[in-house]
Amino acid sequence: MNTSAGPALEVRNVSLSFKGVKAISDLSFQVEHHEICALIGPNGAGKSSLLNILNGVYVPDSGEIVFEGEHFRRMQPLEAARRGIGRGFQNNALFSGMSVLDNVIAGLSRHSRVTLVEEAFRLPRALGQERAFRQRAHDVLQLFDLEKHAETIVGTLPYGVQKKVEIARAIVAKPRLLLLDEPLAGMNSAEKQEVAAVIARLNKELDLTIVLIEHDIGIVLKLAHHVVVLDYGRKLVDGPPETIRDNPDVIAAYLGSEHAEVAA
Numbered sequence: 001m002n003t004s005a006g007p008a009l010e011v012r013n014v015s016l017s018f019k020g021v022k023a024i025s026d027l028s029f030q031v032e033h034h035e036i037c038a039l040i041g042p043n044g045a046g047k048s049s050l051l052n053i054l055n056g057v058y059v060p061d062s063g064e065i066v067f068e069g070e071h072f073r074r075m076q077p078l079e080a081a082r083r084g085i086g087r088g089f090q091n092n093a094l095f096s097g098m099s100v101l102d103n104v105i106a107g108l109s110r111h112s113r114v115t116l117v118e119e120a121f122r123l124p125r126a127l128g129q130e131r132a133f134r135q136r137a138h139d140v141l142q143l144f145d146l147e148k149h150a151e152t153i154v155g156t157l158p159y160g161v162q163k164k165v166e167i168a169r170a171i172v173a174k175p176r177l178l179l180l181d182e183p184l185a186g187m188n189s190a191e192k193q194e195v196a197a198v199i200a201r202l203n204k205e206l207d208l209t210i211v212l213i214e215h216d217i218g219i220v221l222k223l224a225h226h227v228v229v230l231d232y233g234r235k236l237v238d239g240p241p242e243t244i245r246d247n248p249d250v251i252a253a254y255l256g257s258e259h260a261e262v263a264a
């Protein structure tokens with residue numbers, strides 16, 4: 001459990017452009033410890049770009065990220081993972097020909113402490129680590145009620161179950177901040193409710209701070225403690241869901257888009 005006094009995460013005056021096109025403009029907000037923070041906004045608003053900055057895939061043109069009190073402009077993805085930032089992806093990024101268990105174990109590969117030689121010759125430290133990784137993966141599968149699928153090839157499972165495996169893989173290394181890019185995309189309503197409940201449990205039971213992108217506003221308003229609304233790379237507004245729902249700027253940004261249900 002983290003003990004730093006300030007917010008878990010601060011985005012400070014961050015800007016990012018691609019060949020002159022501004023994806024994010026002077027964006028600032030804070031995420032408190034143990035909060036579920038939802039990033040919402042129309043297509044192209046800059047949500048995925050921001051997640052890519054948060055886990056070190058993109059480097060902002062200006063501004064900085066403060067994670068647990070430490071300031072970063074540039075943080076490599078490996079370093080982000082080691083510092084406790086876990087990431088799930090927008091499109092299913094699982095190894096579809098591998099078992100559920102092996103996919104979840106793959107989430108620990110960045111945390112390996114053994115050398116290639118130890119691994120190649122299966123020396124005691126490598127075997128010990130392998131046992132520990134398998135045990136940790138089994139523990140996480142139990143948490144997600146996925147143990148019965150441990151040896152199943154992931155590509156043969158229903159989409160909703162695969163998404164659970166993906167989230168399991170993202171948390172197996174015990175991140176303190178979990179970034180999820182549209183974890184409910186492509187699901188039917190029952191699957192959405194189930195995965196949303198999993199996210200809520202992770203937040204509660206594992207004290208996990210979560211930043212997620214989600215287009216289903218109904219779910220966002222129920223699941224999130226804090227909502228950041230982006231439009232054309234700028235922050236329109238942020239605050240608790242109750243204040244977001246009725247905000248005229250938010251409704252205007254959504255009107256005419258596929259996400260007009262926010263105004264309903």
Ligand SMILES: Nc1ncnc2c1ncn2[C@@H]1O[C@H](COP(=O)(O)OP(=O)(O)OP(=O)(O)O)[C@@H](O)[C@H]1O
Nearest residue numbers: 018021022023041042043044045046047048049050
């Ligand atoms: N790698 C890239 N190269 C060039 N332009 C990019 C790149 N990634 C994003 N962009 C542009 O940056 C802007 C923000 O895109 P981004 O994907 O972050 O938005 P988004 O809010 O996540 O959209 P969506 O909801 O469709 O996923 C868009 O104009 C997009 O075209």
